[in-house]
Amino acid sequence: MKKIASFTINHLALKRGIFLSRTDKTPGGDTISTFDIRMSEPNRQPPIDGATLHTIEHLAATYLRNHPEWSSRIVYWGPMGCRTGNYLLLSGNYTSLQILPLIKETMEFISTFNGEIPGATPRDCGNYSYMNLDNARLEAQRYINEVLSNPTEENLNYPQ
Numbered sequence: 001m002k003k004i005a006s007f008t009i010n011h012l013a014l015k016r017g018i019f020l021s022r023t024d025k026t027p028g029g030d031t032i033s034t035f036d037i038r039m040s041e042p043n044r045q046p047p048i049d050g051a052t053l054h055t056i057e058h059l060a061a062t063y064l065r066n067h068p069e070w071s072s073r074i075v076y077w078g079p080m081g082c083r084t085g086n087y088l089l090l091s092g093n094y095t096s097l098q099i100l101p102l103i104k105e106t107m108e109f110i111s112t113f114n115g116e117i118p119g120a121t122p123r124d125c126g127n128y129s130y131m132n133l134d135n136a137r138l139e140a141q142r143y144i145n146e147v148l149s150n151p152t153e154e155n156l157n158y159p160q
Contacts, residue, residue, distance in 0.1 A: 010159050011042040016147045017155030018096040018103055031093045032075060038085040039143050047083035048139060055117060055136035056110060062118040063109045070102055096156040104148045110140035
């Protein structure tokens, strides 16, 4: 079987950041941009705790799908199985630099969020009690401070 594109990235050299993973055309001619929102360095930093990542998923998905400018372009936000980050799929053709302000806004929302986590009820979520808001806020703030506030080429483009 042919190796999929995301398994061809050198994860030994991959830093944290925002990476355009792929751009696809739908049969109807629409463009979908898939981004790798990498919050932990693969194989060098610990993965994000599952409950923390689940909380980030609920907060980011809710924030993005309600965003006044971007909501109509949000296709999907969800965690990576390796727990080192998330995927963001957008309708349209975008670069990492173009979505940097959106990701920073999203992480700022998470880092300061107080209250009930959206969708964290038995009716709305299959594992509603698997949440860690305190750690989600800390991870989001760390990502802002260490990556999003001063991104470099290695935070916006996959390693060669």
